[in-house]
Amino acid sequence: MDDGRISRHGSGARLWLAGGWLLLALLAAIFAPLVAPQDPLAQDLMFERLPPFWMSGAEPGFWLGTDSLGRDLLSRLIFGARIAFIVAFAAALAACLVGSTLGLVAGYFGGWADRIISRIVDVWMAFPPVLFAILLVAVLGTGLSSVIIAIAVIDWTRFCRVIRAETMGQARMDYVENARIAGYGRIGIMLREVLPNVVPSIVALLSLEMGIAVIVEAILSFVNLSISTDDPTWGGIIAEGRLSIHQAWWVLVFPLVTLILTVLSFSQFGEGLKARFDPVLR
Amino acid sequence: MNASCLNIANLSAVLPNGARVLRSVSLSVQPGEVRALVGESGAGKTMIGKAVLGVLPPSVRIVEGDMLLEGEDLGRLQPKARRTLIGARTALIPQDPLTALNPSRRIGPQMTDRLVRILGWSGQGADARIRQLLDEVQIRDPDRVLKCYPHELSGGMRQRVLIAAAFAAEPRLIVADEPTTALDVTVQKQILRLIAQLQREHGTAILFVTHDLGVVAKISQKVSVLYAGKVVEEAETAALFAAPQHPYTRALMAATPRYTDPFASLKPVDDAVLAGLAAEIAAADQAWRRPHG
Numbered sequence: 070m071d072d073g074r075i076s077r078h079g080s081g082a083r084l085w086l087a088g089g090w091l092l093l094a095l096l097a098a099i100f101a102p103l104v105a106p107q108d109p110l111a112q113d114l115m116f117e118r119l120p121p122f123w124m125s126g127a128e129p130g131f132w133l134g135t136d137s138l139g140r141d142l143l144s145r146l147i148f149g150a151r152i153a154f155i156v157a158f159a160a161a162l163a164a165c166l167v168g169s170t171l172g173l174v175a176g177y178f179g180g181w182a183d184r185i186i187s188r189i190v191d192v193w194m195a196f197p198p199v200l201f202a203i204l205l206v207a208v209l210g211t212g213l214s215s216v217i218i219a220i221a222v223i224d225w226t227r228f229c230r231v232i233r234a235e236t237m238g239q240a241r242m243d244y245v246e247n248a249r250i251a252g253y254g255r256i257g258i259m260l261r262e263v264l265p266n267v268v269p270s271i272v273a274l275l276s277l278e279m280g281i282a283v284i285v286e287a288i289l290s291f292v293n294l295s296i297s298t299d300d301p302t303w304g305g306i307i308a309e310g311r312l313s314i315h316q317a318w319w320v321l322v323f324p325l326v327t328l329i330l331t332v333l334s335f336s337q338f339g340e341g342l343k344a345r346f347d348p349v350l351r
Numbered sequence: 352m353n354a355s356c357l358n359i360a361n362l363s364a365v366l367p368n369g370a371r372v373l374r375s376v377s378l379s380v381q382p383g384e385v386r387a388l389v390g391e392s393g394a395g396k397t398m399i400g401k402a403v404l405g406v407l408p409p410s411v412r413i414v415e416g417d418m419l420l421e422g423e424d425l426g427r428l429q430p431k432a433r434r435t436l437i438g439a440r441t442a443l444i445p446q447d448p449l450t451a452l453n454p455s456r457r458i459g460p461q462m463t464d465r466l467v468r469i470l471g472w473s474g475q476g477a478d479a480r481i482r483q484l485l486d487e488v489q490i491r492d493p494d495r496v497l498k499c500y501p502h503e504l505s506g507g508m509r510q511r512v513l514i515a516a517a518f519a520a521e522p523r524l525i526v527a528d529e530p531t532t533a534l535d536v537t538v539q540k541q542i543l544r545l546i547a548q549l550q551r552e553h554g555t556a557i558l559f560v561t562h563d564l565g566v567v568a569k570i571s572q573k574v575s576v577l578y579a580g581k582v583v584e585e586a587e588t589a590a591l592f593a594a595p596q597h598p599y600t601r602a603l604m605a606a607t608p609r610y611t612d613p614f615a616s617l618k619p620v621d622d623a624v625l626a627g628l629a630a631e632i633a634a635a636d637q638a639w640r641r642p643h644g
């Protein structure tokens with residue numbers, strides 16, 4: 070089958086490109102103090118709004134230029150990656166755990182379990198997510214953990230809906246009935262027979278959700294509701310860049326590009342992994 | 352004293368709207384015997400199989416009748432005991448060999464798992480047993496097959512795997528639900544021959560669901576003809592083909608292509624027969640409703 074081969078190649082390239090960028094960003098985040106060329110908080114009014122390295126007026130050591138307080142943009146982006154990744158992993162994992170579990174139960178057991186869980190999801194999704202997040206953080210107070218909790222609390226429904234539908238599809242298959250006839254218990258079938266078949270979707274969603282968490286964190290930082298304003302965050306840098314767009318476009322453009330690349334990479338990486346994981350697609 | 356392997360007596364099942372899908376079905380399968388269950392699509396053949404195996408869809412409710420598996424009344428057992436009994440004594444050879452295997456698990460673990468976890472075999476014992484059965488279903492490269500995912504095998508190979516799995520734990524009764532329908536014609540014959548051969552060698556009773564009278568003639572000793580959830584005729588296979596009693600059975604035979612003369616004109620079941628059947632069903636429902644409100 071030619072089609073299969075082509076799409077597999079496509080997914081391979083996607084997987085490696087997206088994975089490469091994510092790995093780079095992750096390593097930079099972990100080793101930020103070692104790789105950042107400057108102190109991300111150091112202000113120097115002599116060096117304010119330096120342009121990136123290829124433009125005239127650039128200074129060595131300030132690769133992507135500086136912001137209006139003279140802070141090195143590259144270093145701030147690298148340190149901002151730390152918060153982005155912490156939020157991405159923690160929030161996505163929490164949302165995944167809650168949502169996938171409920172989705173699996175609703176999809177496999179059906180009946181009243183499904184009715185209750187689906188109703189909760191419906192009510193939940195009636196709230197506009199960004200407003201919901203802002204509201205939650207306002208209630209919980211700003212800080213890293215409230216951002217994580219807010220994202221998990223809002224986005225578990227994404228996992229729940231998708232995994233419920235996938236599980237229902239699997240539960241109708243004959244192999245599940247066969248397992249019943251053989252004498253396996255319901256929970257055993259759910260975990261051993263059905264769950265492995267929805268894992269590829271869980272993985273894809275998890276990666277997608279990490280990207281979404283990065284965006285939401287950026288939005289919250291942008292409206293100044295994320296963590297303390299001292300630590301650089303991508304959203305915070307974008308917010309500052311917006312104010313000096315005419316004098317120093319790079320302060321806005323570089324964090325935006327970084328954000329978009331990261332979010333896209335997360336979603337592409339997830340899709341690629343799903344294709345890789347799935348024995349039927351493989 | 353009841354020596355039947357399976358004995359179904361007066362089994363009726365209804366849908367939520369009150370319509371009967373099974374109409375006082377009675378049939379029995381003796382140990383080591385193949386009982387064919389034949390009828391057109393929607394007659395309720397699969398329902399009977401599912402009822403026996405305890406996997407009726409939740410919307411279908413048994414309202415009357417008994418099912419005895421080796422003398423044990425399935426209706427009287429606690430759910431857990433029933434599951435254990437069914438799991439130990441029965442197996443299914445399904446219609447669609449693709450969806451009957453778990454797509455994300457390799458064939459080997461998928462087959463041994465049941466022996467080990469449910470029936471308490473040792474891992475080695477289960478592995479040896481599975482290999483023996485794969486040999487019996489004429490799979491020549493068991494090492495490769497055991498490592499495959501289901502989608503990596505052809506339909507015929509998958510069905511061989513499922514037949515091996517069905518016989519592996521020496522069940523007393525196998526329900527074979529149109530086991531060759533999803534396969535192409537050349538493979539159908541091989542699979543049918545395999546089932547017949549393993550059935551003889553293992554002495555397993557089979558409830559063989561099919562809509563193909565040609566298959567009935569080849570494999571079974573007894574036949575039940577089902578129409579709209581009602582057994583309209585039951586006989587020894589040879590007797591049925593020699594002298595079909597019910598007009599519907601005769602019509603079914605006239606509608607079956609013969610290998611000897613495939614171009615002979617096939618007659619659809621004619622209107623008089625259908626009208627007779629409708630009257631028969633209505634009368635049965637009338638008689639049934641009286642005591643059941």
Ligand SMILES: Nc1ncnc2c1ncn2[C@@H]1O[C@H](COP(=O)(O)OP(=O)(O)OP(=O)(O)O)[C@@H](O)[C@H]1O
Nearest residue numbers: 366372391392393394395396397398399408410562
């Ligand atoms: N899940 C279900 N809920 C309610 N009714 C069902 C369900 N599945 C099947 N039925 C109905 O029960 C009747 C018997 O269906 P069954 O599947 O047993 O037929 P069958 O004889 O096996 O036909 P086929 O040869 O097409 O497999 C049909 O009229 C069908 O519409």
Ligand SMILES: [Mg+2]
Nearest residue numbers: 396397398528
């Ligand atoms: Mg059927």
